[in-house]
Amino acid sequence: MAVVSPSETANKGRSDLIAYATLSLISIFCAIPFFWVLLASLDGNAQLFLHWPEQWTFANYIRVFTKEDGAKWLFNSLFVVGGATLLVMVLSGLGGYALSRTRAWWKLPFLYAILLIRVLPPTALVVPLYKFLLTLNNAEAAVLRPIFGSYARDIMRWTGFIDGYLGLILVLATMQLPLALWIMKTFFDGLPRDYEEAALMDGATLIQRIRRVLIPLALPGLAAAGLFAFMSAWGDFLLPLILLSSPELQTLPLGLFRAFLRINEIDYGLLTALAFIYLLPAVVAFGFARRFLVQTFSGGVKG
Secondary structure, eight states, X not given: OOOOOHHHHHHHHHHHHHHHHHHHHHHHHHHHHHHHHHHHXXXXXXXXXXXXXXXXXXXXXXXXXXXXXXXXXXXHHHHHHHHHHHHHHHHHHHHHHHHHHOOOTTHHHHHHHHTHHHHSOHHHHHXXXXXXXXXXXXXXXXXXXXXXXGGHHHHHHHHOSSSSHHHHHHHHHHHHHHHHHHHHHHHHHTSOTHHHHHHHHTTOOHHHHIIIIIHHHHHHHHHHHHHHHHHHHHTOOHHHHHHOOSGGGOOHHHXXXXXXXXXXXXXXXXXXXXXXXXXXXXXXXXHHHHHHHHHHHTTOOOO
């Protein structure tokens, strides 16, 4: 057994102290902007600099939902990003399982090819994407207008490819799907086939194997893929700006941007209240998926 001298113990103690002090300073530096947003949003006299509020108030949040379209912006963001995340989880789960269990020469080239969607900058995709969606939108309008008349416009707010929920959901899901497919494919690679074979030996049908074996085992991977998709789509500003023009369809990032431009004098209280509302769903989603993330990236499924 090695004997540790007092000087080595002292050196290790100093190294640990320096490491903890450095990490603490970095943590404080990263946390300051969040504290400023939170405190300023509750301050009746919010300012640019961090300070303790003299007058605590919820007036800024009340203004977001009464004098601004905060509730509508929040609903639009949750509906669009939630729909895109759900679509990504379903497609990446099915696609990841198929890619993991299939033996084909084209599998690896295909996986690298779909990553091109993530490599290309969104600004390079916007014009051809908008042109393609506009063609689909015109075709849909040509079908709906003769059938539903004046109601076609209301229907296309939900199903339209331009200035409609459906188009933005599909585009956001498409942008997030490649990374999710890689996550799920890698996750299923780590799942032993013994589980499925044991269920098959017990006489389970395909639906029963999917519902009782695969879905419970795949939950950590799905949560990780869904979280990454949600976080990326939630912070997207360019695609909603290009694809949505009606004020009633605006998302939270667009609402925050327009609130910032509309006022002559910067209203820090209103902007920080909007910013905190914008941050909250992402924090809740991370808190919900954190347990699954730890399980996914620390060895997958055991049992």
